[in-house]
Amino acid sequence: MSSLEKELFLSKLPSRPPMRPGLQTGSKMRMGPGRKRDFSPVPWNHYFETMEDVIIKRGKSKDSFRIYKSGSEGPVLLLLHGGGHSALSWAVFSSLIISRVKCRVVAVDLRGHGDTKVVDSDNLSAEKMSRDVGDIINTLYGANAPPVLLIGHSMGGAIAVHSAAKNLVPSLQGLCVIDVVEGTAMDALNSMQTFLRSRPKIFNSVESAIEWSVKSGQIRNLESARVSMLGQLKRYEEEQNSPGSSHAFVDTAINEEEEEEEEGGGIAKKEKKNEPSISIKEDKPEYTWRIELSKTEKYWEGWFKGLSNLFLSCPVPKLLLLAGVDRLDRDLTIGQMQGKFQMQVLPQCGHAVHEDAPDKVAEALATFMIRNKFTESKGDIQSSYPSF
Numbered sequence: 001m002s003s004l005e006k007e008l009f010l011s012k013l014p015s016r017p018p019m020r021p022g023l024q025t026g027s028k029m030r031m032g033p034g035r036k037r038d039f040s041p042v043p044w045n046h047y048f049e050t051m052e053d054v055i056i057k058r059g060k061s062k063d064s065f066r067i068y069k070s071g072s073e074g075p076v077l078l079l080l081h082g083g084g085h086s087a088l089s090w091a092v093f094s095s096l097i098i099s100r101v102k103c104r105v106v107a108v109d110l111r112g113h114g115d116t117k118v119v120d121s122d123n124l125s126a127e128k129m130s131r132d133v134g135d136i137i138n139t140l141y142g143a144n145a146p147p148v149l150l151i152g153h154s155m156g157g158a159i160a161v162h163s164a165a166k167n168l169v170p171s172l173q174g175l176c177v178i179d180v181v182e183g184t185a186m187d188a189l190n191s192m193q194t195f196l197r198s199r200p201k202i203f204n205s206v207e208s209a210i211e212w213s214v215k216s217g218q219i220r221n222l223e224s225a226r227v228s229m230l231g232q233l234k235r236y237e238e239e240q241n242s243p244g245s246s247h248a249f250v251d252t253a254i255n256e257e258e259e260e261e262e263e264g265g266g267i268a269k270k271e272k273k274n275e276p277s278i279s280i281k282e283d284k285p286e287y288t289w290r291i292e293l294s295k296t297e298k299y300w301e302g303w304f305k306g307l308s309n310l311f312l313s314c315p316v317p318k319l320l321l322l323a324g325v326d327r328l329d330r331d332l333t334i335g336q337m338q339g340k341f342q343m344q345v346l347p348q349c350g351h352a353v354h355e356d357a358p359d360k361v362a363e364a365l366a367t368f369m370i371r372n373k374f375t376e377s378k379g380d381i382q383s384s385y386p387s388f
Contacts, residue, residue, distance in 0.1 A: 039207040039214075042226040044068055047091035048107070056135050058119070065136055066115040067108050070094055074102035074375045075147040075173055077365075078137065080156030081107075082352070084293050086114030086231025089153070092224045093354045096362035102375045104146075108136060110156065112291050114231045124299045126162045133159060134168030147173035147374065151365070153354055154180045158303040164314040173374055175311075176319040176365060179353050182307040183329025189300050196294045202236050203287045209233055217350055224355040236288040308332050312340050319368045321361060323349040342368060 044051060048068040056063045068087050077097065079090040087107035094105045109116040111132055112124055120128070137145055148171050152160030157177035164175050203209040210229045212218075219225040308331035311318065318341035320332070325345050328336070336343050344364045349356040369375050 037214075037222060038226075039210040039222075040226065041206050041210065041230050042223075044088060044091065044227065044230075047095045047227060048105075053115075054136055054139050056132075056139055061119045063111075063118040063132075064116065065108060065111075065118075065132070067106050067136070068094075069104065069106050070098050071102075071104035074104060075149055075369075076137075076141075076145075077103055077105045077149050077151055078133070078160075078169075079105060079107040080110060080133070080150070080152035080160050081113065082154030082156050083296070084113070084232060084289065084291055085153075085228065085352075086290075088114070088231035089224070089228040089352065089355055091227045092221070093358040093361055096358055097365060099378065100362055100366040101369055101377055103369070106136075106140070108133075109231070110159070112296075114290065122295070124296050126159060126299070126302045129159045130162040130166060130168055133163040134166075137169050137171075141171075145169075145171040147171055149174040149176065149369070149374065151176040151178070152180075153178040154351065155303055158185075158307055161307055161311045161314065164316065165310045172316055174317045174319070174368070174372060175314050176321065176368070177311060178321045178361070179323050179327065179351055180304070180307070181320075181322070181327045181329050181332060182304050184327045185304040185307070186301070189304075192300070193294055193297065199289075201288060203233070206230065206233065206287060209287060219352055220350050220356040221358070224352075224358060228355060232290055233287045234290040236286040308335075317368070317372045318342065319344070319365070321346060321353055321364055323347075323351060323353050342371075 047070075049070040050068070052067050052069065054065045054067055056065065066087065068091075079087065079094070081087060081089045087109045090105070090107040094107060097103060098105060110129055111118045112121045133150070137148060148169050150160040150164055150169065150172065152158070157180040160175060161177060163169055164172055200212060203212065206229070209232075210222075210225050213225045213229050214220070214222050219228065308329055311320075312331065312335045320336075320341055320343045322328070322343065322345050324347070328343075335341060346353055346357055346360050346364070349360075354361045366377065370377055
């Protein structure tokens with residue numbers, strides 16, 4: 001099984017800004033003798049400025065989409081996460097891109113994910129989710145929406161392409177897709193259920209989940225894992241299991257891993273916090289995945305089939321970021337040779353490229369934005385990797 005098959009869906013710029021006390025960065029931290037790596041969770045407000053719930057009215061019902069925002073000027077970067085992940089997967093990247101160029105970031109919990117609450121949460125069709133994207137932009141900004149760049153990873157990248165191709169974001173300025181290519185994605189679907197069954201079903205603590213995510217390679221950057229894993233978990237509630245049985249399963253699973261109303265007519269409820277804000281309580285130490293990805297299988301093909309041609313047809317500047325050049329399919333290879341989009345390969349990353357190397361992704365996107373005159377730099381932009 002390839003690394004893409006294993007990691008699919010789970011959904012430098014000059015000197016990095018200094019890290020806050022207690023935070024660590026990079027996938028491999030050098031620890032002093034006798035010291036252990038810190039797997040404790042970190043709250044969202046270490047990286048984002050505000051958290052809001054965008055309320056979208058649909059007839060007699062209302063859908064609530066959780067978003068995280070930073071920045072006050074420049075184009076809006078609408079960030080769409082991969083399957084199983086949440087808006088928090090963009091946390092570290094967001095703090096870096098904001099410090100590099102003038103822009104605003106809006107990271108969204110897509111339907112069925114994170115803290116978003118919608119009526120039809122099981123409907124993860126490309127049609128439904130792409131319309132959510134358009135509705136969120138319209139609710140936030142109305143008819144006078146600022147320039148928007150759609151940026152998506154994996155499933156979120158596919159939804160970004162569908163949204164752009166359908167012209168659901170009239171002020172769309174650019175498109176960035178991270179590590180999702182039709183050919184390899186379609187091939188990976190055949191083994192997706194096998195991989196999902198191999199994951200631990202229950203964790204005995206948030207720290208255990210963070211540790212598993214790093215040691216298993218799902219997220220290779222501990223700093224990112226400490227903030228993003230919170231968005232993937234929920235409290236586990238036993239239903240028909242006998243008392244004690246879940247604890248035995250948790251211990252086994254973990255031990256094995258250790259061994260190896262606004263302008264658009266909607267409403268946005270805003271929250272700005274100064275104190276740590278962690279939504280998972282520690283009184284009962286059992287957690288599981290917020291979304292059962294195995295139950296979304298009927299939508300997988302719809303996300304990716306025909307994606308390459310849709311991407312190439314979008315009439316805006318496009319950037320494709322990949323963890324390996326082997327991910328390119330035939331249509332994209334031809335399109336890249338014809339100069340229809342900009343491509344950059346970021347080696348030594350897993351599928352969650354923006355989490356594994358958020359500084360490199362911020363660098364690539366900042367360079368793309370400056371090159372296309374979308375915004376202004378807050379400093380010198382020095383690209384470490386060639387673009388194609």
